[in-house]
Each structure stands twice: as C-alpha cells, then as structure tokens.
Amino acid sequence: MKRNxxxxxxxxxxxxxxxxxxxxxxxxxxxxxxxxxxxxxxTVTYYVNTSGGxxxxxxAIQAAMKTWTDVPSSSFHFVYGGPTTSTVRNPDDGIxxxxxxxxxxxxxxxxxxxxxxxxxxxxxxxxxxxxTAHKLSAADKCPEDSYDIQSVLTHELGHSLTLxxxxxxxHEEKTMYWKENKGxxxxxxxxxxxxxxxSYLYP
Ligand SMILES: [Ca+2]
Ligand SMILES: [Zn+2]
Numbered sequence: 001m002k003r004n005x006x007x008x009x010x011x012x013x014x015x016x017x018x019x020x021x022x023x024x025x026x027x028x029x030x031x032x033x034x035x036x037x038x039x040x041x042x043t044v045t046y047y048v049n050t051s052g053g054x055x056x057x058x059x060a061i062q063a064a065m066k067t068w069t070d071v072p073s074s075s076f077h078f079v080y081g082g083p084t085t086s087t088v089r090n091p092d093d094g095i096x097x098x099x100x101x102x103x104x105x106x107x108x109x110x111x112x113x114x115x116x117x118x119x120x121x122x123x124x125x126x127x128x129x130x131x132t133a134h135k136l137s138a139a140d141k142c143p144e145d146s147y148d149i150q151s152v153l154t155h156e157l158g159h160s161l162t163l164x165x166x167x168x169x170x171h172e173e174k175t176m177y178w179k180e181n182k183g184x185x186x187x188x189x190x191x192x193x194x195x196x197x198x199s200y201l202y203p
Contacts, residue, residue, distance in 0.1 A: 024193070024196065024200075025166065025171055025174065025193040025196075026163055026164075026166070026176060026193050026194065026196055026197030026200070027163065027164035027165070027166065027176075027197075028162065028163065028164065028197070028200070028201060029162040029163075029164055030121070031116070031118065031119075031121045033119075035120065035121035036121055036201070037114075037116045037121045037122075037123055037162050038121065038122070038123055038161070038162060038201050038202070039122070039123045039124075039202075040122045040123075042075045042076050042077060042202050043076075043077045043079055044076075044077070044078055044079065044096065044126070044160065045078075045079040045080075045081040045096060046061075046065070046078065046079070046080060046081060046096045046097065046098050046126075046128075047081045047082060047083065047084035047086070047095065047096065047097050047098075048061055048080065048081075048082075048083060048084065048097070048098045048099070049083065049084050049085060049086055049087060049097065049098070049099035049100070050083070050100070051085075051087070051099070051100065052087075052099075052100035052101065052132050053100040053130065053132075053136065053138070053149070054136050054137055054138050054139075054149070055138065056138040056139070057100075057136075057138045057149055059138065060138035060148075060149040060150040060153070061080075061098060061149065061150075061153055062080050063150050063188070064149075064150050064151075064153035064154040064157055064188070065078035065079070065080060065153075065157065066078075067154050067188065067189070067190060068154070068157055068158070068161070068190075068198060071190065071195050071198050071199065073195065073199040073203070074195075074198040074199045074201075074202050074203065075202055075203065076161070076198055076201075076202035078157060078160075084097055084099075086099065087099055087101055089113055089127035089129065090125075090127070091113055091115045091125050091127065092115065092125060093125065094124055094125055095125070096125060096126045096127060096128075096160075097127050097128070098127075098128045098129075098130075098153070099127075099128075099129055099130070100129070100130045100132050100136075101129050101130075101131075101132060102131065102132065102133065103129060103131040103133070106131070106133050108131055109130070109131055109134050109136075109147045109152050109180045110128060110129065110130045110131060110152050110153070110155075110156050110180075111128070111129055111131070111156075112126055112127075112128045112156045112157075112159040112160060113125075113126065113127045113128075113129075114126045114159060114160065114162060116162075123160075123162060126159075126160045128153070128156050128157075128160075130149065130152070130153075134146075134147055135147065135182075136149055136152075137149065138150070141185075142182075142183050142184070142185050143183065144182060144183040145182060145183070146182060146183065147180055147182055148183070148184060148185045148187075148188070150185070150188045151180070151184060151185050151186065151187035151188050152180055152187070154175050154187050154188055154190075155175055155176065155177075155180070155187050158175055158176050158194060158197070158198075161197070161198055161201055161202070162201075163176050163194070163197045163198070163201075164176070165177075165178040166178065166193075171193070173186065173191055174191040174193050174194055175187045175189075175190050175191060175194045176193070176194055176197070
C-alpha cells in the first residue's frame with residue numbers, strides 16, 4: 001500500500017509537537033501582549049541581610065546563587081553584592097535584597113516580590129523574604145523539622161529568572177516544583193528542565 005505523504009507529514013507534526021510539549025517542563029512568565037517577563041541583563045545582584053536567620057545563612061544563600069550561575073548553557077549570573085541592614089522591601093528602588101522577616105500569609109516559607117514593566121515585560125526589582133514564622137536551617141544536613149534555606153532560595157531565585165511554579169506531581173523532583181517540604185534538600189540541585197528554563201531565557 002502506498003502511504004499518503006500528507007498523512008505521514010501530519011503524523012510527524014503531531015508526534016513532534018507532542019514530544020516538544022512534554023520535553024519542555026518549565027514555564028516562563030508572560031505579560032498580556034505575549035512578551036516574556038525577564039531581566040534586560042544577564043547579571044543580577046542581591047544584597048543580603050542575614051539578621052534573624054540561622055547560622056551560616058549567607059553561605060547557603062551564596063550556594064543557591066552559584067547553582068544557577070554555574071549552568072554552562074546559560075550566561076546568567078547572580079552576584080552577591082554584600083550585606084545590607086534593610087528589612088523593608090522596596091519594590092521600586094531597583095535594589096534587590098534577601099532578608100528574614102514576616103510574611104502575611106503565614107503558610108509561605110519564602111516569597112519573591114518581583115516587579116516588571118507592564119508594557120515591555122522588563123523585570124527591574126526582586127526582593128526575597130524568608131518567613132521567620134518557620135524553622136529554617138542552613139546546615140549541610142537539614143533537620144526534619146526545618147526548611148532548608150539553600151533549597152528554598154534556589155527555587156525562589158528560579159522565580160527571579162522568571163520561571164513559574166510546576167504543579168504536576170511528575171515534576172516533584174524539579175527545583176521549580178511548587179511545594180516545599182521540611183527536611184528536603186533536593187531543590188538545591190537543578191533538574192534538566194530547570195537548566196533548560198534558564199538556558200532558554202538567558203542563553
Ligand atoms: Ca527592591
Ligand atoms: Zn514558588
């Protein structure tokens with residue numbers, strides 16, 4: 001039987017589009033006009049206030065920055081700018097800070113307040129707060145009753161990039177999976193989909 005080339009090519013398109021949608025398990029943030037929300041630079045600096053955090057917080061924070069910076073297929077760099085005494089986020093000062101404090105939604109372990117231009121999608125400010133209502137740890141081995149700062153921050157820095165949450169349970173192993181678990185350190189390392197995400201946004 002002679003194959004219909006039209007049917008064959010339709011089949012190829014169908015299979016490849018299915019393959020692509022399942023291969024890209026990362027989500028990027030877009031504004032209404034379809035433009036991707038992202039930094040207009042490949043180097044983003046954070047100032048850190050470790051006051052209120054557990055011992056060795058700074059090392060854990062820097063390790064999380066390094067994880068994204070070290071991705072070979074992306075030119076993006078997170079830079080530690082030095083200490084700050086600020087404990088108040090200012091969404092419009094263009095100064096990115098990481099600090100420890102309270103979040104109105106007590107269930108949240110951390111929150112990243114990301115600001116972008118509503119027309120261009122250009123991201124210009126990101127302030128990240130760790131919720132001191134929870135037990136937080138910066139120890140190498142995270143205790144079962146605490147949240148691991150390095151894991152939580154690696155995830156929050158993913159939002160800075162701006163990768164979105166992944167909700168499917170099959171994405172549980174990925175850094176951008178939405179849920180934080182106590183004692184869990186697996187978000188310290190990136191999954192291939194997280195790597196694909198940063199490489200797509202900042203090649
Ligand atoms: Ca700010
Ligand atoms: Zn998240």
